[in-house]
Amino acid sequence: MSAPLADRIRPKTLADVVGQEHILSEGKPLRRIIESGTVPNMIFYGPSGVGKTTVARIIAENCGMSLYKLNGTNASLSDIKDVVADIGTFGSENGILLYLDEIQYLNKKQQQSLLEYIENGDITLIASTTENPYFAIFNAVISRSTVFEFKPVTAEQLIPAIKRAFKIMSEENGYEIIASDDIITKIAYSCGGDVRKAMNTAELAVVCGEPSDGKVTVTDDSLEILAQRSNMRYDRDGDQHYDILSAFHKSVRGSDENAALHYAARLIAAGDIISLCRRMLCIASEDVGLAYPMAVPIVKACVDSALQLGLPEAKLPIAEAIILMATAPKSNSACMAIDAALEDIKSCDALDFPRHLQNVHFDGKGAKVVGQHYLYPHDFPNHYVKQQYLPDALKDRVYYHFGENKQEQSAYIYRQKLLNETDKQ
Numbered sequence: 001m002s003a004p005l006a007d008r009i010r011p012k013t014l015a016d017v018v019g020q021e022h023i024l025s026e027g028k029p030l031r032r033i034i035e036s037g038t039v040p041n042m043i044f045y046g047p048s049g050v051g052k053t054t055v056a057r058i059i060a061e062n063c064g065m066s067l068y069k070l071n072g073t074n075a076s077l078s079d080i081k082d083v084v085a086d087i088g089t090f091g092s093e094n095g096i097l098l099y100l101d102e103i104q105y106l107n108k109k110q111q112q113s114l115l116e117y118i119e120n121g122d123i124t125l126i127a128s129t130t131e132n133p134y135f136a137i138f139n140a141v142i143s144r145s146t147v148f149e150f151k152p153v154t155a156e157q158l159i160p161a162i163k164r165a166f167k168i169m170s171e172e173n174g175y176e177i178i179a180s181d182d183i184i185t186k187i188a189y190s191c192g193g194d195v196r197k198a199m200n201t202a203e204l205a206v207v208c209g210e211p212s213d214g215k216v217t218v219t220d221d222s223l224e225i226l227a228q229r230s231n232m233r234y235d236r237d238g239d240q241h242y243d244i245l246s247a248f249h250k251s252v253r254g255s256d257e258n259a260a261l262h263y264a265a266r267l268i269a270a271g272d273i274i275s276l277c278r279r280m281l282c283i284a285s286e287d288v289g290l291a292y293p294m295a296v297p298i299v300k301a302c303v304d305s306a307l308q309l310g311l312p313e314a315k316l317p318i319a320e321a322i323i324l325m326a327t328a329p330k331s332n333s334a335c336m337a338i339d340a341a342l343e344d345i346k347s348c349d350a351l352d353f354p355r356h357l358q359n360v361h362f363d364g365k366g367a368k369v370v371g372q373h374y375l376y377p378h379d380f381p382n383h384y385v386k387q388q389y390l391p392d393a394l395k396d397r398v399y400y401h402f403g404e405n406k407q408e409q410s411a412y413i414y415r416q417k418l419l420n421e422t423d424k425q
Contacts (some may be wrong), residue, residue: 005203019153044128046150049194052128065097072105103127104136111138152193179218257326277303291331291405337400351391
């Protein structure tokens with residue numbers, strides 16, 4: 001069986017690598033490191049199919065070191081020990097370069113087993129991961145390595161690579177491949193910045209094409225089936241999950257309903273309405289808050305409706321809630337107030353309650369203070385009376401500041417009225 005097209009046309013030089021100009025262009029850090037011939041321990045972080053393995057192979061082929069390859073999904077401690085056992089042998093006289101793909105799947109003990117050897121230079125480690133290395137990789141490995149982030153490839157960068165793929169397939173198979181510019185553009189935009197996925201889509205498009213008179217035409221119909229949903233780059237447990245939720249939350253907070261709907265649609269297309277609904281409930285209180293308190297019950301009702309309906313109908317109440325929150329006035333005064341109160345809880349010892357707020361109890365014979373002296377607000381005009389409620393050490397503390405929106409300013413005016421009338425009594 002022949003290798004996939006993505007492997008057959010894998011770049012052999014840095015000049016052929018698609019994308020990653022921010023680290024591979026002339027004068028950029030990774031380019032300079034590779035050209036210097038001195039290879040440090042490195043971690044390549046980024047989504048699948050953007051060139052991490054390709055660049056690691058180019059480095060290995062040009063450094064003169066013995067290359068060992070392991071994959072974290074199936075590598076064991078004994079596999080690592082086998083690599084270590086070759087240190088100092090004739091076959092590794094120029095050093096050992098270990099390329100460890102998907103390092104995040106190695107447990108702590110497996111990662112620790114490499115520390116001594118990457119520290120003293122017996123092994124040079126190039127590891128790749130699709131997850132944030134600062135969360136997924138043992139800190140001691142991170143501290144001994146340089147992290148380079150690989151980014152998704154743009155559609156414009158993919159177009160020349162796709163044209164090259166069709167040309168190579170045409171030469172391999174001995175027939176002309178007809179793929180319009182529109183077809184090539186659709187492939188480029190349908191693959192979510194994943195070069196490997198673009199190459200695989202191009203190869204399958206040729207297989208599914210219409211052969212005639214020594215030619216194969218790539219059609220829209222076959223491409224539509226091959227490329228459907230392929231531009232979704234989403235991992236419920238990975239960085240993309242939290243990035244999309246973060247972008248969604250910040251878009252609603254920023255009152256951009258169009259951006260909020262875009263990120264929500266990505267979550268809906270991925271089938272993840274649970275995470276979306278939980279974040280919506282949070283936004284209603286955190287960011288709309290007291291500027292429009294009815295957002296909380298309305299969003300809760302929409303969430304309940306969405307979860308009961310399920311997809312695809314769930315999109316309707318979700319969209320309603322998102323637009324409501326994005327276009328509503330905003331206030332984070334409640335959020336700031338409770339955070340400030342929690343900070344005092346962390347920094348203060350257990351504080352006594354003012355006596356008049358304690359539960360009614362027997363004072364005991366000889367007590368210096370007899371009676372609770374609590375003032376019942378409902379016995380006073382406007383159901384309000386001044387008295388101390390906070391502990392003595394915090395009696396003047398202010399956590400909540402009225403927001404400038406209409407709702408909170410109305411509450412502020414009412415509060416001032418109570419204070420003014422109380423002062424006159």
